Amino acid sequence: xxxxxxxxxxxxxxxxxxxxxxxxxxxxxxxxxxxxxxxxxxxxxxxxxxxxxxxxxxxxxxxxxxxxxxxxxxxxxx
Amino acid sequence: xxxxxxxxxxxxxxxxxxxxxxxxxxxxxxxxxxxxxxxxxxxxxxxxxxxxxxxxxxxxxxxxxxxxxxxxxxxxxxxxxxxxxxxxxxxxxxxxxxxxxxxxxxxxxxxxxxxxxxxxxxxxxxxxxxxxxxxxxxxxxxxxxxxxxxxxxxxxxxxxxxxxxxxxxxxxxxxxxxxxxxxxxxxx
Numbered sequence: 001x002x003x004x005x006x007x008x009x010x011x012x013x014x015x016x017x018x019x020x021x022x023x024x025x026x027x028x029x030x031x032x033x034x035x036x037x038x039x040x041x042x043x044x045x046x047x048x049x050x051x052x053x054x055x056x057x058x059x060x061x062x063x064x065x066x067x068x069x070x071x072x073x074x075x076x077x078x
Numbered sequence: 079x080x081x082x083x084x085x086x087x088x089x090x091x092x093x094x095x096x097x098x099x100x101x102x103x104x105x106x107x108x109x110x111x112x113x114x115x116x117x118x119x120x121x122x123x124x125x126x127x128x129x130x131x132x133x134x135x136x137x138x139x140x141x142x143x144x145x146x147x148x149x150x151x152x153x154x155x156x157x158x159x160x161x162x163x164x165x166x167x168x169x170x171x172x173x174x175x176x177x178x179x180x181x182x183x184x185x186x187x188x189x190x191x192x193x194x195x196x197x198x199x200x201x202x203x204x205x206x207x208x209x210x211x212x213x214x215x216x217x218x219x220x221x222x223x224x225x226x227x228x229x230x231x232x233x234x235x236x237x238x239x240x241x242x243x244x245x246x247x248x249x250x251x252x253x254x255x256x257x258x259x260x261x262x263x264x265x266x
Contacts, residue, residue: 074079
């Protein structure tokens, strides 16, 4: 957990994390898969491609598309 | 909000709350599940049985050496190399390259799975969980070695990874089976 300066910030951070968590969870399987492996697991596009049997370029495209969907979902909430 | 802003927010998001209860469950699971390497060693822990086997091997060895000794000596001369060890042939690279030579020895080896290879700094535990799916076609052997500890087969492991682990950004389901430690013991 990141260190915050006040209880109010703690609450805001927790709320933001919850909104993000729901947004990620609401993605379809394919989009969530790429986001989780790229961001949370810190894998390269090449590594994700190996897992998914796809080229790094395809994975990168899918990743960008998933980010755009997330952005749409988060618009107005954060 | 831009893509990079979304990325930054996601990177700040904790995957799972630290949980003593979950840690206890993982620890209990790991204690209960006997590593493959330990099983292999324990099968030979009976001194009586070991002595009998050793004596039998000695007798057979002497017999075979007596009969085929000259032939082996000739082959040895032909096949001798320079005797130098292979540089850079550590176990980690062997595993990532497909686990070559895994059936040649039963020694217990401790392997370090590096953080950046298997998971990122946000990952709070299941590095091995991610490794089960890493590797693709070229790393089937190393995948099996790790994945079959918890899964019924490589296909099941991959299905679990995609259907179950990916459904939970918190990875709680992974931590039921997978070690939270960086160090793992495997059979070489």
